[in-house]
Amino acid sequence: MAKSFSFNGDGINFQSGDSVAAALIRSGYRALRRTRFAGQERSIFCGIGQCFDCLVIIDGKANQRACLVPAKEGMQVEFQEGAGKA
């Protein structure tokens, strides 16, 4: 059985060694968050943890870099609005 985590409730299959961002992009997702001021959609940009553009909420924790965090079974990943605070 394929391993999976959820993104806004959708099941995302991932392969071992995947980052959260890699698994999401393989599944056809692009936008991962919206910016604080202009509300622009953003996604992975530098891919190596330097630009902080691929921020998502993981298991309730905001501002996690999707390109750095390894995908784990059962993880709950959410699209981040602004600074990620409710």
Next chain:
Amino acid sequence: MSARSSGDSLDSAASVNGVAIIGAGPAGLSALHQLLTSSQSLKIEMIDSQVRIGGQYWRHQEGSEFPAIDFDPRKNSAQSHEITWHLASTVWQIEKLEGGFRIHLASNVGDVTSSVEVEKIIIATGASERTLPFKNWTAPGVMSAGALQSLAKEYQVIPGKRICIVGSGVFAMPVAKSIKETAKKMGTEVEVTIIEAQSMTRWWRNSLAFLLNPSKIFEACGFLIFMKVNGVKRISKRMVRGVKIEAGGIVGLNVARVRSDLRPERGVEFLPGDLVATSFGFIPDMTLASILGLERRELSGDVVVVVNANQRTSIDGIWAAGEITGIGGHELAITEGAIAARDLLQRRSPLLKWRRVRQRLFTRGLTKIYPVSNRWVESLDDADIVCRCEEVTAGEIKESAHQLGADSARTAKLFTRAGMGLCQGRICQRNVKEIIDFVRSDGKSASDPNRETVRPIGGVVTLGGLSD
């Protein structure tokens, strides 16, 4: 800087109470390789911000090796040495102690902190990719060429069907190759176009450096043949003006003909595509070098660490190697890392030093082929975002120079917040500096390489992590 090796081997002399290598890329691993040959038992702390070793250059899949160093440091049992790996760890501060240093580490999420004490440091923090801003470069589906390569090579993800790689420099070629190879493995079709700002004919300028580095001739020919055989299209003397978005998706990009100083000419052409990757060379990652207060200088527009012939920095007990001493690629980094570690062990390296001369000649030549002059600023509209984190536009940055007297990236940051966001200017600082230099009537830089990049904390740390 007193920098002479005594010629005696350290192996019989006083012991070293710990060496930290910061950065496990080509330079850092090469330094480690040398240290492991010491007959004296060493305590080595290997630190890297990534989950895997290999740096940006060897972003291989798990389990692969490092051919150019010819050893796998994880398999090397090194009975006589004690190696501690601190991966997924960011160094956020380094304290000077009596006869050594205390290195403060934070996990990538910033809430787990620790520290190690060492006597000597080899700093090899590498470089990050340089990108230039253009219209809609913040849209999902526009990424750095490095991100594209990492997706293709490391994760076997091909994020588009018609991929355009825009920019300047040799990096686009290995990226295009990775995409084509991965697509072939997966049995999918992908169209790849490289849009290069400079003309191919500029290569003759580097002919001497090629003759001294014949392996580079084969490497270049290999790429050209690969691109021909695999149908990678190549367009020269064009630069991206903006990405076109329709119904929420990328449909292509507008490019304009540019001169060698990147000044755009009239008129734009449209190229279809659904994913845009961009790359304009590399910028040394000077965050830790500036926290340490290492002496810095400017080299072809980059701020780099000043080192002597043995890779020693201005601070006793700290060596620097690789991209932070001047952008030069992985081969030069390997050579410099080896020289640094050998000097630490009080060994001489005459042959490696000759190799370094040769390799530096080649890479300095590349910067002549692919110069990035600040005339690229002319391609920018005032509404285009420059600082992605704080969403600051080109117009706001220009205004800070015109109206408020900003004369450097540092002063522009104070007025506009450009460079004050989460990435701490890693993406935009250089571009902000060049916009300011360009719009100031004297066109000159007021930046001081020993001030411009200083930041008090070198990574993300939570307050909870700090209080531990």
